[in-house]
Amino acid sequence: MTTAQADTGRTLTTNIPARLDRLPWSRWHWTIVIGLGTVWILDGLEVTVVGNIASRLSEPGSGLSISSGQVTGIAAALYVAGACLGALFWGRLTDKWGRKKLFMITLAVYLAATALTSVAFDSWWFFLFRFLTGFGIGGEYAAINSAIDELIPAQYRGRVDLMINGSFWLGAVGGSLLSIVALNTDIFAKDVGWRLTFALGAVLAFVILLVRRHVPESPRWLLIHGRDEEAERIVSSIEQRVEAERDGEPLPRPEGEITIHQRRSVTFVEIARTVFSDYRRRSVLGFSLFIGQAFLYNAITFGFGAILTTFFDVPTGDTGYYFAVIAIGNFFGPLLLGKLFDTVGRRVMISSTYLLSGLLLFGTAWLFDQGSLSAGTLTACWCAVLFFASAGASSAYLTVSEVFPMETRAMSIAFFYALGTAAGGISGPLLFADLTSTGKVGDTVLAFQIGAGLMCAAGLVAAFLAVRAERRSLEDIAKPLTAST
Numbered sequence: 001m002t003t004a005q006a007d008t009g010r011t012l013t014t015n016i017p018a019r020l021d022r023l024p025w026s027r028w029h030w031t032i033v034i035g036l037g038t039v040w041i042l043d044g045l046e047v048t049v050v051g052n053i054a055s056r057l058s059e060p061g062s063g064l065s066i067s068s069g070q071v072t073g074i075a076a077a078l079y080v081a082g083a084c085l086g087a088l089f090w091g092r093l094t095d096k097w098g099r100k101k102l103f104m105i106t107l108a109v110y111l112a113a114t115a116l117t118s119v120a121f122d123s124w125w126f127f128l129f130r131f132l133t134g135f136g137i138g139g140e141y142a143a144i145n146s147a148i149d150e151l152i153p154a155q156y157r158g159r160v161d162l163m164i165n166g167s168f169w170l171g172a173v174g175g176s177l178l179s180i181v182a183l184n185t186d187i188f189a190k191d192v193g194w195r196l197t198f199a200l201g202a203v204l205a206f207v208i209l210l211v212r213r214h215v216p217e218s219p220r221w222l223l224i225h226g227r228d229e230e231a232e233r234i235v236s237s238i239e240q241r242v243e244a245e246r247d248g249e250p251l252p253r254p255e256g257e258i259t260i261h262q263r264r265s266v267t268f269v270e271i272a273r274t275v276f277s278d279y280r281r282r283s284v285l286g287f288s289l290f291i292g293q294a295f296l297y298n299a300i301t302f303g304f305g306a307i308l309t310t311f312f313d314v315p316t317g318d319t320g321y322y323f324a325v326i327a328i329g330n331f332f333g334p335l336l337l338g339k340l341f342d343t344v345g346r347r348v349m350i351s352s353t354y355l356l357s358g359l360l361l362f363g364t365a366w367l368f369d370q371g372s373l374s375a376g377t378l379t380a381c382w383c384a385v386l387f388f389a390s391a392g393a394s395s396a397y398l399t400v401s402e403v404f405p406m407e408t409r410a411m412s413i414a415f416f417y418a419l420g421t422a423a424g425g426i427s428g429p430l431l432f433a434d435l436t437s438t439g440k441v442g443d444t445v446l447a448f449q450i451g452a453g454l455m456c457a458a459g460l461v462a463a464f465l466a467v468r469a470e471r472r473s474l475e476d477i478a479k480p481l482t483a484s485t
Contacts, residue, residue: 044171
């Protein structure tokens with residue numbers, strides 16, 4: 001590593017990014033996955049539990065004066081609004097203050113808000129802390145995805161990112177099953193069971209917080225912000241741990257160096273120009289991917305319970321089992337297909353998962369319209385659709401976290417996450433809830449077709465614009481703004 005003085009700060013030539021990318025997989029990398037990635041399980045748990053316990057909260061004796069519609073309407077909207085605002089607020093600070101500081105703060109916000117939700121005594125208290133829970137989760141997306149991409153070796157980045165984002169659905173499975181237990185009045189009183197579900201989320205967050213203390217700051221971020229000595233210590237420590245696992249076998253030689261002009265901050269003007277001018281095609285790609293997956297998921301998940309009860313006479317209390325099944329399909333998509341994003345490549349896999357899920361949903365809509373499906377076969381069709389859609393949706397997060405320069409990474413993730421979440425949480429309910437609640441086959445078919453059409457459109461955009469980022473260094477995919485030309 002060499003340095004020189006520049007007018008705006010030191011000029012540094014380093015091979016630290018190459019040293020991180022050439023590392024073989026190790027127990028240290030599993031520490032990163034567990035410490036940073038498991039928070040999506042909590043997000044899935046949160047979202048699913050609230051939807052499933054809405055009816056219990058509205059009953060006399062629950063301890064809250066609130067209606068089921070307020071839980072799934074106002075509280076859900078506030079959670080979404082909090083997530084969007086939190087992503088943008090914390091995303092900017094993640095690029096400015098560092099990955100570690102923010103992924104500790106945002107998890108602490110989530111932990112506190114969830115714990116305080118469990119002791120809600122009035123509807124306004126419940127609404128306030130649902131908003132703050134979302135505010136913490138939104139910040140997690142920016143901080144966590146930035147840190148993961150910058151710490152995981154290039155050859156594993158795709159599959160790890162997909163697996164972590166797909167773990168949301170493990171939380172959804174857990175939330176479905178947990179709500180069944182929590183709502184059983186033979187086990188818990190009406191005003192106790194739902195509180196324990198939120199308290200459990202806070203306990204799990206605390207455990208993750210303890211593990212997360214051992215996750216280091218991103219050496220890439222440290223380099224750019226003038227803390228190269230600290231970056232060197234962290235990378236040397238990681239190399240020593242990995243070598244010890246290999247019984248002293250030497251690590252592969254790092255290939256390539258980068259020269260950067262260190263600086264403390266990047267302005268909003270530079271960020272906007274980079275994302276919307278210099279990388280305009282990649283922004284179109286990110287926009288398309290997030291909108292496509294948001295509308296496909298809303299086409300299925302908004303009113304899925306109403307579809308089962310209205311058209312197939314499934315008892316309301318049993319819909320959680322069906323949701324658990326499609327959640328499992330969602331998890332296995334990224335888990336089983338993730339490696340292909342690093343081997344076959346991003347462009348082929350992103351476009352094919354989007355197109356396949358869209359075409360399968362068109363097929364499901366046709367079968368539904370023909371009256372050829374039962375509750376079980378419809379759920380099987382949804383599983384097939386979401387197996388591919390989940391891998392595609394996870395790749396949307398992967399895409400926006402790796403195709404923009406280092407200095408704008410967290411803010412880019414935050415922007416597209418907020419965009420997709422707003423589309424799914426605002427436009428989705430307005431459009432799909434009405435269509436799937438009418439009890440008319442044609443309206444539900446139309447909802448499926450809208451989601452499928454937008455997913456296919458995003459797949460076509462990806463076929464032309466997706467970046468071949470597989471096994472490439474982040475600095476090669478998008479040169480840092482501080483890099484020497």
